[in-house]
Structures are given as C-alpha cells and as structure tokens.
Amino acid sequence: MTTVAVKPATMAQALGRAMRDAMAEDPTVHVMGEDVGTLGGVFRITDGLAKEFGEDRCTDTPLAEAGILGAAVGMAMYGLRPVVEMQFDAFAYPAFEQLISHVAKMRNRTRGAMPLPITIRVPYGGGIGGVEHHSDSSEAYYVATPGLHVVTPATVEDAYGLLRASIASDDPVVFLEPKRLYWSKAQWNPETPAAVPGIGKALVRRTGTSATLITYGPSLPVCLEAAEAAREEGWDLEVVDLRSLVPFDEDTVVASVRRTGRAVVVHEANGFAGPGAELVARIQEKCFHHLEAPVLRVTGFDIPYPPPMLEKHHLPGVDRILDTVARLQWEN
C-alpha cells in the first residue's frame, strides 16, 4: 500500500480542486462568472480551470449577475450543470429575481419535470477588510426561499466535500464561501480527499457538557477558540457546525442541546430575523424541558455592514461569545 503525502492545503485550493474534479468526471459541469476564466477569479478559486477545460467550460461572462444566473437556468434546462460564481456577496443581489422566481421554483412549477442542478457560489461575510458591498452575510435571504439548498463550509475538507455534493445535487444550491477562511489551512490530501457527510448533516466539532455553541461558516473557528478559552472559566462547551442551513439538521442540534441544557447560536449575519432566530425557535420547541437557561444569540448588529476599520466591533468575537456564555448561568 502506498501512502500519498498529506500536505497543507488552503480552503481556496480545496474549492478549486472540487470544481476541477467535478469537471473532469462530468462533462456537463460548466463554471461561469465574471473573471473566472483567464484571471482564475478575483480570489483565484477557479485558477487553471479555463486552461485545463477550455473557455467553453470555464467561461468569463459579461458583467451582469442576473444574466449570468439567467443564462445558467437555460443551460441547466438543456442538461448542463452550471457552477456560477457571484464574486462577492452583495454583487449577487441583481440576480435575486432569477434566483427566487426561477431557480428556486422551476422543479416545483414543472412538477419535477425540470429540476435545475445549479450551484451558486457566493463568497460571503466580513473580516477581510473589504470596503462596502464586499462583506455582507446574506444567508437570511437565501434560507427564506423555499426550493434552495443553502450550505457553507468551515473547514478545508468540507470546502471540497460540500462543493462536490452541491455540484452533484439535482437541486439548486447556494454555496456560501466564508471568504475570510479562504486562506485557512489544513493537512489535506487532494488525491484521495476524505469523505465528508453531504448536504443536510451537521457535525459536532468539539464535544462538551456545559453548553452548546451552534454556528457555521466563518464563525466556527471563533467558536472553537471561545470554547478553548471558556475552559479557564470552568465551562466545557460543545460546538456544533451546521454546515447546511437548508436542510437544517435538527436532530444533531436537538440532541446536543438536550445533552448540555444550554445553547448559544453564533453567526455574523444581523440578528433580527437572521438564521439564529429560526434556530432558537426550533430549539425552544424541541428542547423546552431540557433547557436550564434561555437560548441566546451572538450575531452581527442590526446595521448595514460597517466600514472595514470598524468591522471588528460588529463581528462576533471570542469575548462577546464568552460574555454571552456567562449569561447562561441562569437564576430564576
């Protein structure tokens, strides 16, 4: 048995590799978007794809998000599997009518006759010092739309595994890429990548007994760091990585919260009507008698995304998570 050396790889490399492998295996997979070809994407995620597969399969499109996604709908109608890049979170908004009126509904409108296997890659979230319109966490819009799957990786393994699963899915998937984790590294073997659970499965990233932190995407490393720091305060925190917002793995979340009796939901997106609101509601419904304290949230403030020099005050950090965990010491 030969062993292949496992090297450190970044999330960006794993995402690119996922598209490359999907394109190599399935000639119907097409990558398209602004700058994805010659430049390899502004984050270089699609680097090398146009060279390897030609411009017909990794296409630089005109700069028009509704047109990109609308054309992808037509391509999917004809049997292709488009992987569309939206470049930055807030650049996806012009494509919302296509996304909501057509991408999300086509299977349902046609009673299953015309599924649309489109993967929409949206680099999202803050923490990279981007100027305005480059750091939105727009997941609430996507998760509120029936017909879409919404997933977000937080690890290098998941970046590869979840993107492969998304491209293979017969349903449209909004694939949220936490751009501040693009350069995070892990020991990862691109030749024989470890299999990861697919869309719809949450994972317990750290076991604990005192309380559960429920999070996803860019906030996972922050939660893991907070969990380590909390040990000094006597808290043994469990950390659940949702990985998939739609479908939402209720079983894993409920089982964890019932074990620990306390929960905090952590995400960058605005708190009001954000994904955390839904999660907290479900936990109250399913775990009421197991709860030792109200379920709390640590989220971004309910403000337009702040300018880069102020974003550190907006983004949930370790201290804010620890302060919130301290509030779980609930006394009637």
Add this chain to the structure above:
Amino acid sequence: MTVQELPGAGASYRSTPPPAWRPRTDAAPLLPDPEPYRVLGTPAAEKLDPELMRRCYAELVRGRRYNAQATALTRQGRLAVYPSTVGQEACEIAAALVLEEQDWLFPSYRDTLAAVARGLDPVQALTLLRGDWHTGYDPREHRIAPLSTPLATQLPHAVGLAHAARLRGDDVVALALVGDGGTSEGDFHEALNFAAVWQAPVVFLVQNNGFAISVPLAKQTAAPTLAHKAVGYGMPGRLVDGNDIAAVHEVLSEAVRRARAGGGPTLIEAITYRIEAHTNADDATRYRGDAEVEAWKAHDPVELLERELTARGLLDAAGIQEAKDAAEAMAATLRERMNAEPVLDPMDLFENVYAEQTGRLREQAEMLRAELDAEEQS
C-alpha cells in the same frame, strides 16, 4: 490646465486611439428599415406559398376562436385570468410555425396561443391561468419553457439554452417572446448582451402591442423603435408589421435560419395591437379611445390574410367555412374539458419542492394530512 497644456500634449495628442478603442463599422447594416416590413397587399405577396398561407389562415381562425373561448371561460370563472391575444394572433402563430421540432419556444404569460399553435394541448397551456398548477406540461417533452410571469426573465433562459445546445453540438434554435413593456426590464438588456457576445442561436420577438397594461410605448422608451435597441448589442434589428402573418413568418424564418447557420441572434419588433384589455381585471377605456381601437380592427390579422388569399383565388367560401368549423370543434372540446373540475391533491403541495423532501416539509405534510383526515371524518 486645458488639454492642450497637458505635458507632452502636442500635435500628436490623440492621434492614435488607445488600444481598447475599436469603433465598429458595421452599425449601419444592423439598423432596422424605417418602415415595418409588409407582404400582404404588396407585390411581394405574389411569391406566397399557398400551402403555408392556407395553414396560417386555419391557425389564425383557430387562434381567434381560442381567444374568444378563453375569454368566455374567464367570465364563467373557469379561468382565474386570461391575457388575450386578439389582434396579435399573427405573431403568436408565426412564432410557433417557424420552429423545427427540436427548437425551443420561450413564452411569456400572454403567449399560450403560441404554445397551442406549436401543438400543446390547450388545457395544458391554460393550467397556469386556471390555477390548478403553475405549469401544466413537461417543458422538455414539448420544448416549450414554462410560461413566464415575471417580465423578460425568460429571455436569459432562452440564451442559456441555445448556448448550451450549441456547446453540445445540437442543431437547436431558441425563440423568445416578450412584450413592449418587457424591453424596459434589465433582463431584456442582459439577455440581448449575452446572446450577442456568445453569438447564441436565439431569436427575440418583441410583440409591441402598444401598451404595457396602461402605459403607452411613448412613456416606455425614447428609442425610435424597439428594433433599434439591437444595434447597441451588435445584432441586427428588424421591424415588421405584426398583423401581417406572411411578413412576420418571413422575417422570423430568416432570423431562425441565420441563428441555425451560426449567424447569431436577431431582435425583431412586430408592431401589433392588443384589441382587448390587458386581462379581464383591466379597464382599457381608461387609457385609450375607441377610435384608436377601431382603426386597428380595420387592420385585423385574420382579415388581412383572408382578403389576400381570396383575392388571389387561394381561398374560397368553402375553405373559410372549413377553417371556422375546425375552430368551432376545438372550442367545443376546450369548453367541455375546462368545465370538468380539475382533480387536485393538496398533498401535491409538498411534492417537488426538492428532489428529496426535507424533514421540515415532511412535518408540514403530516400536519396537512391530519387536517384533511379530520375534515373527511367530520
């Protein structure tokens, strides 16, 4: 400091354009003719194909009857709404007839007649408007995209499908229908731009029927014609009399041929008129006068062709009666079938949202199942 005073700015300043500045010299040939193209009532009509024109006539008569029947069904409450194409039948039918079997039609909500003329069962075409489901047919089986209610959003789909077909080496042309109001939408612009850049085998037919609900064309656009819009994208624009089925058929056929041969997209503006209101929910008397409607009725697409064919001895009273009888038979069957209550299963609500039902939807389906069971028992 003026331009002349700029350092290094001498006689040679701007003598050579920057490399990105490459003026197109072929804009003029892309411009539409100033007058809409016409065939009926002109010497060009001598070359008409009698078989094709007799078929067009039968389809026009049937289309007019279909419109009348659908409007009647709305009054009887059998259709939730019907956007009539009375006056526009020539465009609808020509659009269906110019396509080969493997080609695709991308209709808007108003274009059920085009779908029917392409061979779709009228009941399936009207399912959306009856309200028992959104799309009453399998788009792949008929190569008719779902009727699009949002304006112009089906146009980028047509471009993407045509592009995909070409990438796969298939001989497929996509024909997309849009109204005059739809040309103001961003998706119209993006679709035309993509189509031209990709040289996709797609044809855009704008049915300019004068009004976007109540807003007249003059308040919709400042362009000389909608066909002029083609020039900015680098594709030819054609202007045609939308009530002259021979002209629409010819212009569309030429565009479809061009697309099939790899010549890229064409934008066609057919000038026509919506004789009836936008839908049964609209009061057209609030925004236009009888004189205007009457003038357009005198330019009726069915009568235009009937007059031409009768004058040329290509159609007689028996032929006219035959077309009317066939249309009446279609209407009778449609009426009868639409009077039957559609069979609805509320549990269908949870089908086909996703390939695999989510846990959340399973719970909600169980809730509805229980409600239905309780209803049945009471």
